[in-house]
Amino acid sequence: MNRFVVAETAVIDAPVERVWEVISRTDRYAEWVAGAIEVTDHHGVATIGKTYSERNRTLGPLKTDSVWTVEEIVPLKRRVDTGVGFAPLQDITNIFEFRPVQSADGREATEMLYQVEYSIGLGPLGQLLDSVQESSMRAGMRTSMANLNTLLRSEDTNTG
Numbered sequence: 277m278n279r280f281v282v283a284e285t286a287v288i289d290a291p292v293e294r295v296w297e298v299i300s301r302t303d304r305y306a307e308w309v310a311g312a313i314e315v316t317d318h319h320g321v322a323t324i325g326k327t328y329s330e331r332n333r334t335l336g337p338l339k340t341d342s343v344w345t346v347e348e349i350v351p352l353k354r355r356v357d358t359g360v361g362f363a364p365l366q367d368i369t370n371i372f373e374f375r376p377v378q379s380a381d382g383r384e385a386t387e388m389l390y391q392v393e394y395s396i397g398l399g400p401l402g403q404l405l406d407s408v409q410e411s412s413m414r415a416g417m418r419t420s421m422a423n424l425n426t427l428l429r430s431e432d433t434n435t436g
Contacts, residue, residue, distance in 0.1 A: 278402045279394075280394055280395070280406050280410070281393045282392050282413050283391040284417040284418050284421065285390075286387075286390075286421035286422070287379070287385050287387050288386045288388050288428065289383070290425070291376070291385070292352050292384075292386040293352065294428055295388065295424070298424065298428060299372055302321075302346075303315050303328075305330060308420055308423040308424040308427050309330075310415075310417075310423065311332045312331075313333060316341070322349060322357075326345070327343055327345050327346075328344050328346075329342065332361075332362075334362065335408075335409060335412065341361050342360065342362060344357045353375075354374070355371070356369060356370070356371050364398060364402065365395070367395040368392065368393070370391070372391075373388070374388055375387040390417045390421060392413060
């Protein structure tokens, strides 16, 4: 079985506490995760061992139902969830990592790493499938982080 890792990093224009507040809410994923159409079952604030479910877009017009389990939480630093429901991808692990940084104008910001690890069986065909889907996955990760940035700025403007 082939194992793959895809990672993207972005700077979110908000303090790490604000970023953490939103990404910890499993019920809010459809607001910023590019492939999430809706969260169909959730437990609110991420809790180790709890699950949440989503309806997702995959390649093209295809949709799937996924179930995620929260595996690890290091407050304000790291969150790890494992998921099922994205065949032919298997053993999927989402990793979010956060590091406080300063923006160019000196404001608090957050460097966010969005990483997905997964396996694809099917031997050489799995490698071909990965080469097709990897660029789409990367684009979705970048879009998700841009959406999160926009959502946080919008909420801060509305409450400010």
